[in-house]
Amino acid sequence: MILGWIAGIMAVAAGAGVILARNTVHSALFLIANFIAVAVLFLGLHAEFLALIEVIVYAGAIMVLFLFVVTVLSVDKGPDNALPSPLGGQTAGGFILGIVVFVVLALGVVGAGGALGPAVPAAFGSVAAFGRALFTTYVYPFELTAFILLVAVVGAVSLTRSLKTRGDGN
């Protein structure tokens, strides 16, 4: 429980850093801290395999992709929000909606009480138990994700082809 509070506070602090940092690279670094704190939360919830995957896939692969795009887009184009917003009251409205989302969901969390659930059996969340569930009960959704990844690869390649080769191809 203590682990949950500490890692939770770190995750929320890093999350606030993501949206408040002026520099996009700082936002990305805060997001990595956020992912690592969430991985610690996963450990506290006996999801060891998911904690590893979180660090490797999210904090590793996805954030490298983000930082790569930040580099490509050369972020020194002036600070965010430099131009006047065409939509008045955007910031205030965003904060109000965020507070509403938080209050409504937090009411549900408070109503649910503090219990984490029954004691965890030894094998729960281990790679063996996770793998058994993934490859027996959930094998069809698992195979479907392979197709999703294929679609993503084809989509990303066809989106970012150079503009010259684009015309006759489509």
Added chain:
Amino acid sequence: MNPYLLTSVLLLALGTVGVLIRRNPLVMFMSIEMMWNSANLAFVSFSRHWLSQGGQVFVFLALTVAAAEVAIGLGIIVLVFRYRHQIDADQINSLKG
């Protein structure tokens, strides 16, 4: 209070605020990733509460979809930047510009 669920709720609210107040599409996208992660956290805490492995498997599948989404989303952002040479979501307000 359950700290895991509370963290999940706070991250979702922070992500909402981030998408709405920031105008850099990359930071908006990072906020979306944060909201995605908060949903994963809720899945894992309920999976632990009911001692059901299914929630964890679903997070694994959602993570795969997140990877696909990031690849496509960043591709679109790079493409828009290549056409318009600016990264401000409010300035990109016309189709076929």
